[in-house]
Amino acid sequence: MAKFGHANIGPSSKRSLPSALLTLAVLVATSALAADVLDGDTLKRLVHQDCGSCHGLSLKGGLGPDLRSKTLEHYDAEVLTGVILDGIPGTAMPPWRPLISEEEAEWISHYLLEQEAE
Protein backbone atom coordinates (compact mmCIF):
# COMPACT_ATOMS: atom_id res chain seq x y z
CA MET A 1 0.00 0.00 0.00
CA ALA A 2 1.16 3.49 -0.71
CA LYS A 3 2.38 5.54 2.18
CA PHE A 4 -0.75 7.60 2.36
CA GLY A 5 -4.18 6.18 3.01
CA HIS A 6 -7.61 7.30 4.00
CA ALA A 7 -6.57 7.86 7.56
CA ASN A 8 -4.21 10.50 6.30
CA ILE A 9 -6.90 12.36 4.43
CA GLY A 10 -9.48 12.32 7.16
CA PRO A 11 -13.15 11.44 7.08
CA SER A 12 -15.49 13.34 4.85
CA SER A 13 -19.13 13.09 3.93
CA LYS A 14 -18.74 13.99 0.26
CA ARG A 15 -16.18 11.58 -0.95
CA SER A 16 -18.10 8.74 -2.56
CA LEU A 17 -17.08 8.96 -6.22
CA PRO A 18 -13.86 10.94 -5.84
CA SER A 19 -12.89 8.61 -3.04
CA ALA A 20 -13.42 5.62 -5.28
CA LEU A 21 -11.33 7.28 -7.95
CA LEU A 22 -8.68 8.10 -5.45
CA THR A 23 -8.61 4.56 -4.19
CA LEU A 24 -8.34 3.38 -7.76
CA ALA A 25 -5.57 5.88 -8.35
CA VAL A 26 -3.73 4.57 -5.35
CA LEU A 27 -4.13 1.01 -6.55
CA VAL A 28 -2.90 1.96 -9.99
CA ALA A 29 -0.03 3.87 -8.52
CA THR A 30 0.81 1.02 -6.23
CA SER A 31 0.68 -1.70 -8.82
CA ALA A 32 1.82 -0.04 -12.02
CA LEU A 33 4.22 2.51 -10.59
CA ALA A 34 5.51 0.71 -7.58
CA ALA A 35 8.73 2.68 -7.62
CA ASP A 36 6.87 5.95 -7.87
CA VAL A 37 4.06 5.76 -5.32
CA LEU A 38 2.30 8.86 -4.07
CA ASP A 39 4.12 10.27 -1.13
CA GLY A 40 1.73 12.31 1.00
CA ASP A 41 4.47 14.10 2.92
CA THR A 42 6.20 15.17 -0.25
CA LEU A 43 2.96 16.37 -1.80
CA LYS A 44 1.98 18.27 1.34
CA ARG A 45 5.37 19.92 1.25
CA LEU A 46 4.83 20.84 -2.41
CA VAL A 47 1.46 22.37 -1.57
CA HIS A 48 2.65 24.51 1.32
CA GLN A 49 6.10 25.44 0.05
CA ASP A 50 5.67 25.72 -3.72
CA CYS A 51 1.96 26.46 -4.21
CA GLY A 52 2.60 28.59 -1.13
CA SER A 53 4.89 30.92 -3.12
CA CYS A 54 1.73 32.53 -4.44
CA HIS A 55 -1.02 31.21 -2.15
CA GLY A 56 0.84 31.59 1.15
CA LEU A 57 2.54 28.98 3.31
CA SER A 58 -0.68 28.52 5.27
CA LEU A 59 -2.73 28.81 2.02
CA LYS A 60 -4.48 31.96 3.21
CA GLY A 61 -3.75 33.64 -0.11
CA GLY A 62 -1.22 36.05 -1.51
CA LEU A 63 -0.82 37.03 -5.12
CA GLY A 64 -2.99 33.96 -5.70
CA PRO A 65 -6.31 33.35 -3.93
CA ASP A 66 -7.08 31.74 -0.56
CA LEU A 67 -6.98 27.92 -0.85
CA ARG A 68 -8.35 26.96 2.52
CA SER A 69 -11.03 24.30 2.53
CA LYS A 70 -13.82 26.65 3.57
CA THR A 71 -13.07 28.82 0.53
CA LEU A 72 -12.89 25.88 -1.86
CA GLU A 73 -15.78 23.81 -0.54
CA HIS A 74 -18.17 24.66 -3.37
CA TYR A 75 -15.74 23.27 -5.98
CA ASP A 76 -15.70 19.65 -7.07
CA ALA A 77 -12.41 17.86 -6.69
CA GLU A 78 -12.38 17.21 -10.44
CA VAL A 79 -12.52 20.95 -11.15
CA LEU A 80 -9.63 21.63 -8.81
CA THR A 81 -7.63 18.80 -10.33
CA GLY A 82 -8.17 20.31 -13.77
CA VAL A 83 -7.03 23.74 -12.60
CA ILE A 84 -3.93 22.26 -11.01
CA LEU A 85 -3.03 20.28 -14.13
CA ASP A 86 -3.87 22.86 -16.77
CA GLY A 87 -3.71 26.20 -14.97
CA ILE A 88 -6.02 29.13 -15.70
CA PRO A 89 -5.12 30.84 -18.99
CA GLY A 90 -4.80 34.61 -18.71
CA THR A 91 -3.88 34.45 -15.03
CA ALA A 92 -0.69 33.69 -13.12
CA MET A 93 -1.87 30.13 -12.33
CA PRO A 94 0.45 27.86 -14.33
CA PRO A 95 -0.26 24.33 -15.55
CA TRP A 96 1.46 21.84 -13.26
CA ARG A 97 1.03 18.95 -15.72
CA PRO A 98 4.71 19.14 -16.75
CA LEU A 99 5.76 18.59 -13.14
CA ILE A 100 3.24 16.29 -11.50
CA SER A 101 1.05 13.33 -12.46
CA GLU A 102 -2.74 13.30 -12.65
CA GLU A 103 -2.83 11.10 -9.57
CA GLU A 104 -0.75 13.60 -7.67
CA ALA A 105 -3.02 16.45 -8.77
CA GLU A 106 -6.04 14.47 -7.58
CA TRP A 107 -4.37 13.85 -4.26
CA ILE A 108 -3.69 17.58 -3.90
CA SER A 109 -7.25 18.63 -4.72
CA HIS A 110 -8.60 16.22 -2.11
CA TYR A 111 -6.03 17.41 0.37
CA LEU A 112 -7.10 21.02 -0.19
CA LEU A 113 -10.78 20.20 0.22
CA GLU A 114 -10.26 18.15 3.35
CA GLN A 115 -7.79 20.22 5.31
CA GLU A 116 -8.75 20.86 8.89
CA ALA A 117 -10.21 24.31 9.31
CA GLU A 118 -7.82 26.48 11.30
Add this chain to the structure above:
Amino acid sequence: MKHLFLSLAATLIMTTAYAEPTATGDLGLVIERAQGSVLLVDQSDRAALARIEGLGDLSHASLVYSPDERFAYVFGRDGGLTKVDIVTRQIVNRVVQAGNAIGGAISDDGQLVAVSNYEPGGVRVFDANTLEMVADIPTEGKTIGLVDAPGRRFVFTMWDTGETWIADFSAGAPEITKILDMGKNPYDALITANGRTYITGLFGEDGLTALDLWAETPEPIRVLPNYGRGQEEMPVYKMPHLEGWALTGREFVLPAVGHHEVLWIDADTLEETGRTQTHGQPVFAIARPDGRQVWVNFAHPLNDTIQVIDSVSKEIVHELKPGPAVLHMEFTPRGHEVWISVRDANKVMVYDTRTFEKLREIDADSPSGIFFTARAHRTGL
Protein backbone atom coordinates in the same frame (compact mmCIF):
# COMPACT_ATOMS: atom_id res chain seq x y z
CA MET B 1 6.98 51.98 33.70
CA LYS B 2 6.82 48.75 31.78
CA HIS B 3 9.27 50.21 29.35
CA LEU B 4 11.60 51.15 32.17
CA PHE B 5 11.37 47.66 33.59
CA LEU B 6 12.19 46.13 30.22
CA SER B 7 15.12 48.47 29.80
CA LEU B 8 16.39 47.59 33.25
CA ALA B 9 15.97 43.90 32.58
CA ALA B 10 17.75 44.30 29.27
CA THR B 11 20.54 46.21 30.92
CA LEU B 12 20.97 43.51 33.52
CA ILE B 13 21.11 40.83 30.86
CA MET B 14 23.56 42.92 28.90
CA THR B 15 25.74 43.48 31.90
CA THR B 16 25.94 39.86 32.85
CA ALA B 17 26.07 38.19 29.47
CA TYR B 18 27.90 40.77 27.37
CA ALA B 19 30.60 42.69 29.11
CA GLU B 20 31.62 44.16 25.76
CA PRO B 21 29.30 46.52 23.90
CA THR B 22 27.72 44.79 20.92
CA ALA B 23 28.84 46.12 17.55
CA THR B 24 26.27 45.23 14.90
CA GLY B 25 28.09 46.07 11.66
CA ASP B 26 28.87 42.47 10.76
CA LEU B 27 25.65 40.93 12.02
CA GLY B 28 22.60 39.80 10.12
CA LEU B 29 19.25 38.07 10.46
CA VAL B 30 18.01 34.98 8.68
CA ILE B 31 14.26 34.43 8.32
CA GLU B 32 13.22 30.98 9.56
CA ARG B 33 9.94 30.66 7.74
CA ALA B 34 8.44 27.55 9.25
CA GLN B 35 8.34 28.51 12.92
CA GLY B 36 8.19 32.29 12.70
CA SER B 37 11.63 33.00 14.10
CA VAL B 38 14.73 34.88 13.01
CA LEU B 39 18.29 33.72 13.48
CA LEU B 40 20.89 36.31 14.47
CA VAL B 41 24.14 35.57 12.65
CA ASP B 42 27.69 36.91 12.68
CA GLN B 43 29.43 37.30 9.31
CA SER B 44 32.95 37.42 10.66
CA ASP B 45 32.55 34.34 12.86
CA ARG B 46 30.34 32.59 10.28
CA ALA B 47 28.11 31.57 13.15
CA ALA B 48 24.59 31.77 14.52
CA LEU B 49 24.39 33.76 17.75
CA ALA B 50 20.77 33.52 18.83
CA ARG B 51 17.25 32.66 17.74
CA ILE B 52 14.49 35.20 18.32
CA GLU B 53 11.00 33.69 18.27
CA GLY B 54 7.40 34.83 18.11
CA LEU B 55 7.23 36.74 14.84
CA GLY B 56 4.14 35.05 13.37
CA ASP B 57 3.81 33.76 9.79
CA LEU B 58 7.14 34.45 8.10
CA SER B 59 6.48 32.78 4.76
CA HIS B 60 7.59 35.38 2.24
CA ALA B 61 9.01 37.67 4.93
CA SER B 62 11.55 40.42 4.60
CA LEU B 63 13.08 43.10 6.80
CA VAL B 64 14.83 46.46 6.84
CA TYR B 65 17.25 47.99 9.35
CA SER B 66 17.28 51.23 11.31
CA PRO B 67 20.11 53.62 10.33
CA ASP B 68 22.05 52.72 13.51
CA GLU B 69 21.92 49.00 12.58
CA ARG B 70 20.38 48.14 15.92
CA PHE B 71 16.74 47.50 15.05
CA ALA B 72 15.23 45.30 12.39
CA TYR B 73 11.68 45.78 11.16
CA VAL B 74 10.39 42.40 10.05
CA PHE B 75 7.45 42.22 7.61
CA GLY B 76 5.50 38.97 7.94
CA ARG B 77 3.01 37.51 5.52
CA ASP B 78 0.29 37.63 8.17
CA GLY B 79 0.48 41.42 8.31
CA GLY B 80 2.72 41.42 11.36
CA LEU B 81 5.26 44.21 11.70
CA THR B 82 7.82 43.25 14.33
CA LYS B 83 10.61 45.43 15.66
CA VAL B 84 13.57 43.37 16.80
CA ASP B 85 16.48 44.71 18.85
CA ILE B 86 19.53 42.77 17.70
CA VAL B 87 21.65 44.08 20.57
CA THR B 88 19.40 42.75 23.33
CA ARG B 89 18.20 39.95 21.03
CA GLN B 90 14.52 40.43 21.71
CA ILE B 91 11.31 41.68 20.18
CA VAL B 92 10.67 45.22 21.40
CA ASN B 93 7.37 45.88 19.62
CA ARG B 94 4.95 44.11 17.35
CA VAL B 95 1.73 45.12 15.60
CA VAL B 96 -0.50 43.16 13.23
CA GLN B 97 -1.29 45.92 10.79
CA ALA B 98 -3.18 44.11 8.00
CA GLY B 99 -4.44 40.69 7.00
CA ASN B 100 -1.94 39.83 4.30
CA ALA B 101 1.29 41.74 3.74
CA ILE B 102 4.05 41.41 1.19
CA GLY B 103 6.95 43.70 2.04
CA GLY B 104 8.20 46.92 3.47
CA ALA B 105 10.65 49.78 3.38
CA ILE B 106 12.20 52.39 5.67
CA SER B 107 12.48 56.08 4.81
CA ASP B 108 15.87 57.62 4.10
CA ASP B 109 15.83 59.41 7.47
CA GLY B 110 14.94 56.20 9.30
CA GLN B 111 11.81 57.69 10.88
CA LEU B 112 9.08 55.99 8.86
CA VAL B 113 8.47 52.32 8.16
CA ALA B 114 6.06 51.48 5.33
CA VAL B 115 4.35 48.13 4.72
CA SER B 116 2.68 47.04 1.49
CA ASN B 117 -0.39 44.90 1.80
CA TYR B 118 -2.41 42.54 -0.35
CA GLU B 119 -5.41 42.50 1.98
CA PRO B 120 -6.64 45.16 2.45
CA GLY B 121 -4.68 46.44 -0.54
CA GLY B 122 -2.54 49.47 0.15
CA VAL B 123 0.36 50.86 2.09
CA ARG B 124 0.45 51.71 5.77
CA VAL B 125 3.16 53.87 7.26
CA PHE B 126 4.36 53.69 10.86
CA ASP B 127 6.50 55.70 13.22
CA ALA B 128 9.77 53.77 13.40
CA ASN B 129 10.10 54.41 17.13
CA THR B 130 6.64 53.53 18.37
CA LEU B 131 5.09 51.58 15.46
CA GLU B 132 2.08 53.87 15.68
CA MET B 133 0.40 54.26 12.31
CA VAL B 134 0.98 57.71 10.81
CA ALA B 135 -0.62 57.18 7.39
CA ASP B 136 -2.99 54.73 5.72
CA ILE B 137 -2.95 54.76 1.91
CA PRO B 138 -5.59 52.40 0.46
CA THR B 139 -4.97 51.51 -3.19
CA GLU B 140 -7.85 49.17 -4.11
CA GLY B 141 -5.38 46.58 -5.29
CA LYS B 142 -2.65 44.22 -4.24
CA THR B 143 0.38 46.38 -3.64
CA ILE B 144 3.84 45.23 -4.74
CA GLY B 145 7.29 46.67 -5.31
CA LEU B 146 7.35 49.05 -2.31
CA VAL B 147 10.70 50.84 -2.03
CA ASP B 148 12.11 53.89 -0.29
CA ALA B 149 13.26 56.80 -2.45
CA PRO B 150 15.37 59.78 -1.46
CA GLY B 151 13.48 62.74 0.01
CA ARG B 152 11.34 60.81 2.50
CA ARG B 153 9.40 59.15 -0.29
CA PHE B 154 7.99 55.69 -0.84
CA VAL B 155 7.18 54.27 -4.28
CA PHE B 156 4.86 51.31 -4.86
CA THR B 157 2.80 49.64 -7.59
CA MET B 158 -0.49 47.83 -7.89
CA TRP B 159 -0.75 44.34 -9.42
CA ASP B 160 -4.43 44.80 -10.29
CA THR B 161 -4.50 48.33 -11.71
CA GLY B 162 -0.98 48.77 -13.06
CA GLU B 163 -0.51 52.14 -11.35
CA THR B 164 2.60 53.34 -9.56
CA TRP B 165 2.18 55.81 -6.71
CA ILE B 166 4.81 58.04 -5.16
CA ALA B 167 4.05 59.03 -1.56
CA ASP B 168 6.10 62.04 -0.51
CA PHE B 169 6.34 62.51 3.27
CA SER B 170 8.80 65.40 3.20
CA ALA B 171 6.16 67.87 4.39
CA GLY B 172 4.49 65.65 6.97
CA ALA B 173 1.18 64.45 5.53
CA PRO B 174 1.83 62.39 2.40
CA GLU B 175 1.48 63.97 -1.01
CA ILE B 176 0.58 61.26 -3.54
CA THR B 177 1.60 61.33 -7.19
CA LYS B 178 -0.12 58.68 -9.32
CA ILE B 179 1.44 57.35 -12.50
CA LEU B 180 -1.06 55.44 -14.60
CA ASP B 181 -0.45 52.92 -17.35
CA MET B 182 2.66 51.21 -16.02
CA GLY B 183 1.50 47.99 -17.68
CA LYS B 184 -0.57 44.89 -17.00
CA ASN B 185 0.02 42.96 -13.77
CA PRO B 186 3.32 44.31 -12.48
CA TYR B 187 4.68 41.59 -10.16
CA ASP B 188 7.63 43.30 -8.48
CA ALA B 189 9.72 46.42 -8.74
CA LEU B 190 13.01 47.86 -7.63
CA ILE B 191 14.89 51.11 -7.33
CA THR B 192 18.49 51.65 -8.32
CA ALA B 193 21.00 52.35 -5.57
CA ASN B 194 21.20 56.04 -6.52
CA GLY B 195 17.44 56.34 -6.13
CA ARG B 196 16.89 57.52 -9.70
CA THR B 197 15.33 54.66 -11.65
CA TYR B 198 12.31 52.64 -10.52
CA ILE B 199 11.48 49.67 -12.69
CA THR B 200 8.61 47.20 -12.61
CA GLY B 201 8.55 43.72 -14.11
CA LEU B 202 5.30 42.88 -15.92
CA PHE B 203 3.55 39.54 -15.83
CA GLY B 204 0.52 40.39 -17.98
CA GLU B 205 2.29 41.89 -20.98
CA ASP B 206 5.66 42.06 -22.67
CA GLY B 207 8.52 44.13 -21.35
CA LEU B 208 9.20 46.16 -18.24
CA THR B 209 8.36 49.73 -17.29
CA ALA B 210 10.78 52.27 -15.84
CA LEU B 211 10.31 55.64 -14.18
CA ASP B 212 12.94 58.38 -13.97
CA LEU B 213 12.39 59.71 -10.44
CA TRP B 214 14.64 62.67 -11.19
CA ALA B 215 12.11 63.90 -13.76
CA GLU B 216 9.74 66.69 -12.75
CA THR B 217 6.82 64.52 -13.85
CA PRO B 218 7.90 60.88 -14.14
CA GLU B 219 6.39 59.15 -17.18
CA PRO B 220 6.31 55.39 -17.88
CA ILE B 221 9.26 54.35 -20.06
CA ARG B 222 8.84 51.02 -21.87
CA VAL B 223 11.84 48.74 -21.59
CA LEU B 224 12.38 45.67 -23.78
CA PRO B 225 8.92 45.98 -25.38
CA ASN B 226 9.60 42.92 -27.50
CA TYR B 227 10.64 40.73 -24.64
CA GLY B 228 7.86 38.62 -23.20
CA ARG B 229 6.67 35.24 -22.19
CA GLY B 230 6.37 34.34 -25.87
CA GLN B 231 3.63 33.20 -28.23
CA GLU B 232 2.96 30.18 -26.12
CA GLU B 233 2.98 31.66 -22.65
CA MET B 234 5.55 29.95 -20.51
CA PRO B 235 4.21 28.73 -17.17
CA VAL B 236 5.80 30.55 -14.24
CA TYR B 237 6.15 28.46 -11.09
CA LYS B 238 7.54 31.25 -8.95
CA MET B 239 7.45 34.97 -9.62
CA PRO B 240 10.97 36.35 -9.93
CA HIS B 241 12.22 38.89 -7.43
CA LEU B 242 13.65 42.16 -8.63
CA GLU B 243 15.05 43.30 -5.30
CA GLY B 244 18.47 42.00 -6.19
CA TRP B 245 18.66 44.41 -9.15
CA ALA B 246 22.14 43.69 -10.22
CA LEU B 247 24.29 46.53 -11.47
CA THR B 248 27.45 45.28 -13.12
CA GLY B 249 29.50 48.19 -14.31
CA ARG B 250 27.26 49.81 -16.90
CA GLU B 251 24.61 47.13 -17.18
CA PHE B 252 21.74 45.77 -15.19
CA VAL B 253 20.83 42.11 -15.03
CA LEU B 254 17.24 41.00 -14.60
CA PRO B 255 15.62 37.61 -14.28
CA ALA B 256 13.37 36.87 -17.26
CA VAL B 257 9.79 35.81 -16.52
CA GLY B 258 9.07 32.25 -17.60
CA HIS B 259 12.21 31.92 -19.71
CA HIS B 260 15.40 30.16 -18.74
CA GLU B 261 17.53 33.26 -19.10
CA VAL B 262 18.64 36.54 -17.60
CA LEU B 263 18.49 39.83 -19.48
CA TRP B 264 21.22 42.47 -19.69
CA ILE B 265 20.18 46.11 -20.01
CA ASP B 266 22.32 49.21 -20.53
CA ALA B 267 21.89 51.35 -17.43
CA ASP B 268 21.85 54.64 -19.34
CA THR B 269 19.80 53.85 -22.44
CA LEU B 270 17.69 51.00 -20.99
CA GLU B 271 18.34 49.09 -24.24
CA GLU B 272 18.92 45.34 -24.18
CA THR B 273 22.59 44.40 -24.44
CA GLY B 274 22.39 40.63 -24.20
CA ARG B 275 20.85 37.49 -22.77
CA THR B 276 22.42 34.58 -20.93
CA GLN B 277 20.76 31.17 -21.06
CA THR B 278 20.39 29.65 -17.61
CA HIS B 279 19.62 26.33 -15.96
CA GLY B 280 16.01 27.20 -15.11
CA GLN B 281 13.58 30.06 -14.53
CA PRO B 282 15.59 32.57 -12.51
CA VAL B 283 14.18 33.85 -9.21
CA PHE B 284 17.01 36.10 -8.00
CA ALA B 285 19.85 37.48 -10.13
CA ILE B 286 22.11 39.25 -7.67
CA ALA B 287 25.43 40.93 -8.45
CA ARG B 288 28.38 40.56 -6.15
CA PRO B 289 28.90 44.05 -4.71
CA ASP B 290 31.84 44.73 -7.05
CA GLY B 291 29.63 43.80 -10.02
CA ARG B 292 32.04 41.26 -11.47
CA GLN B 293 29.78 38.24 -10.91
CA VAL B 294 26.04 37.63 -10.97
CA TRP B 295 24.67 34.74 -8.93
CA VAL B 296 21.34 33.26 -10.04
CA ASN B 297 18.98 30.83 -8.34
CA PHE B 298 15.95 29.11 -9.87
CA ALA B 299 12.30 28.23 -9.46
CA HIS B 300 10.91 24.85 -8.49
CA PRO B 301 11.79 22.12 -9.53
CA LEU B 302 15.30 23.29 -10.45
CA ASN B 303 15.81 25.13 -7.18
CA ASP B 304 18.76 23.07 -5.96
CA THR B 305 21.18 24.89 -8.24
CA ILE B 306 23.01 28.20 -8.46
CA GLN B 307 24.83 29.51 -11.52
CA VAL B 308 27.49 32.20 -11.49
CA ILE B 309 27.75 34.48 -14.52
CA ASP B 310 30.83 36.54 -15.36
CA SER B 311 29.59 40.04 -16.06
CA VAL B 312 32.29 40.82 -18.63
CA SER B 313 31.83 37.76 -20.85
CA LYS B 314 28.16 37.24 -19.82
CA GLU B 315 29.00 33.52 -19.68
CA ILE B 316 28.31 31.05 -16.92
CA VAL B 317 31.60 30.40 -15.19
CA HIS B 318 30.49 28.18 -12.35
CA GLU B 319 27.57 26.03 -11.24
CA LEU B 320 26.96 24.68 -7.78
CA LYS B 321 24.28 22.57 -6.15
CA PRO B 322 24.07 23.66 -2.52
CA GLY B 323 21.02 21.46 -1.85
CA PRO B 324 17.23 21.31 -2.02
CA ALA B 325 15.34 24.61 -2.28
CA VAL B 326 17.89 27.38 -2.51
CA LEU B 327 15.78 30.42 -1.61
CA HIS B 328 18.07 33.40 -1.17
CA MET B 329 21.63 34.71 -1.41
CA GLU B 330 23.26 37.58 0.46
CA PHE B 331 26.79 38.84 -0.15
CA THR B 332 29.04 40.21 2.52
CA PRO B 333 29.22 43.97 1.90
CA ARG B 334 32.53 43.74 0.04
CA GLY B 335 31.60 40.53 -1.71
CA HIS B 336 34.28 38.12 -0.52
CA GLU B 337 31.67 35.64 0.70
CA VAL B 338 28.08 34.77 -0.10
CA TRP B 339 25.57 33.27 2.31
CA ILE B 340 22.97 30.98 0.78
CA SER B 341 19.79 29.68 2.41
CA VAL B 342 18.98 26.07 1.55
CA ARG B 343 15.50 25.63 2.92
CA ASP B 344 15.01 21.88 2.74
CA ALA B 345 18.51 21.12 4.00
CA ASN B 346 17.81 23.38 7.01
CA LYS B 347 21.17 25.05 6.44
CA VAL B 348 22.68 28.38 5.60
CA MET B 349 25.82 27.76 3.57
CA VAL B 350 28.72 30.17 3.28
CA TYR B 351 30.86 30.19 0.12
CA ASP B 352 34.02 31.97 -0.93
CA THR B 353 33.04 33.87 -4.09
CA ARG B 354 36.45 33.54 -5.75
CA THR B 355 37.35 29.91 -5.09
CA PHE B 356 33.68 28.76 -4.76
CA GLU B 357 34.81 26.70 -1.78
CA LYS B 358 32.16 26.03 0.85
CA LEU B 359 33.43 27.55 4.08
CA ARG B 360 30.71 26.74 6.56
CA GLU B 361 27.27 25.24 7.09
CA ILE B 362 25.08 26.84 9.74
CA ASP B 363 21.96 25.10 11.05
CA ALA B 364 18.75 27.06 10.48
CA ASP B 365 15.10 26.03 10.48
CA SER B 366 13.68 26.33 6.91
CA PRO B 367 15.80 29.42 6.17
CA SER B 368 14.67 31.91 3.54
CA GLY B 369 15.77 35.56 3.36
CA ILE B 370 19.22 36.54 4.66
CA PHE B 371 19.73 40.21 5.58
CA PHE B 372 23.03 41.73 6.69
CA THR B 373 22.94 45.00 8.60
CA ALA B 374 24.94 46.79 5.88
CA ARG B 375 21.60 47.10 4.08
CA ALA B 376 20.81 49.89 6.54
CA HIS B 377 22.88 52.26 4.44
CA ARG B 378 21.55 51.40 1.00
CA THR B 379 18.57 52.93 -0.78
CA GLY B 380 16.02 50.35 -1.85
CA LEU B 381 17.09 47.59 0.52
